Amino acid sequence: MVRNPETSPKFSAEHPLLFGIVLIVLAVALFTGAMAFFRGLGGNSRPLAGNKIGLCKIEGMISDAREVVDFLRELRQDDSVKGVLLRIDSPGGSVAPSQELYQAVRALAKVKPVVVSMGTAAASGGYYAACPATLIVANAGSITGSIGVRAEYLNVQGLLDKLGLKTDIMASGKMKAAGDPTQALTPEQRAYLMDLILDLHHQFVSDVAAARGLPEDVVAKLADGRAYTGSQALKLKLVDKLGGQELAMDTLRQMVKLGQDAPVIEGPEKKLPFLPRLLGASLSGLTQGIAQGVANGLGAQSAADGQGGLTLQYRQ
Secondary structure, three states: OOOOOOOOOOHHHHOHHHHHHHHHHHHHHHHHHHHHHHHHHOOOOOOOOOOEEEEEEEEOOEOOOHHHHHHHHHHHHOOOEEEEEEEEEEOEEEHHHHHHHHHHHHHHHOOOOEEEEEEEEEEOHHHHHHOOOOEEEEOOOOEEEOOOOEEEOOOOHHHHHHHOOOOOOOOOOOOOOOOOOOOOOOHHHHHHHHHHHHHHHHHHHHHHHHHHOOOHHHHHHHOOOOEEEHHHHHHOOOOOEEOOHHHHHHHHHHHHOOOOOOOEEEEOOOOOOHHHHHHOHHHHHHHHHHHHHHHHHOOOOOOOOOOOOOEEEEEO
């Protein structure tokens, strides 16, 4: 039967809910596209010419350094970027990503000034990333230091016993299963894991000493895992100056001889999935916060994923 378009009910009347959803999605898409367009025309877009200052942010738990490392390399290779402000607000995180940040900041500081501005915390892995900078500025109340390695090992053997469950582990070597959460550590396995922790700790101490120009034995005495306030860290020569981000930026501008009108390149840009990007920054921030909370709760910042349930971290 052929439907008469004049007498047949419209799609909106037949499917009001679906029609409403389509309208909302189209409206959000148009709004998001318009906002992106105007942001591209505004001050957040990257200037095409003239000398600039870079602003790189390290925030939250350090579990993957790729975006920050890529951005730091981009700033290093851009001759129009005369200096970089590194804003750190992080309690630390995984071992290897923290070391990658250290290497990236050290490479950048060899070719142009890098000034660190510490926020609430730049501790453990956060301090690891900061220490190779040209100059470190901390608030008097910033929490920093915490030089050391922590291991997290959750043993659920007692719970499994109560439930009448048992696991059988087959491994190619007696140390391969060390840290498995279903079995207690043997004395030999504990000693083996402590050797790993102490080696990582020595790497941390050695890198801080080299970056800060301090004797290694002096850093070793400070590196018992304790955190320091910014004012304490200044006395211990772990930071160079007290102040906030504005002071750090003004100091950098003086170092590179650029005025307040010099443009700033800020990054790294967050790469978000399509839906959060479509629905805007509010939903994006919410989903990121939930994901980070779950990751922290599960102890997801692992530097030894192949070593049973053990996680090794440069973390406060």
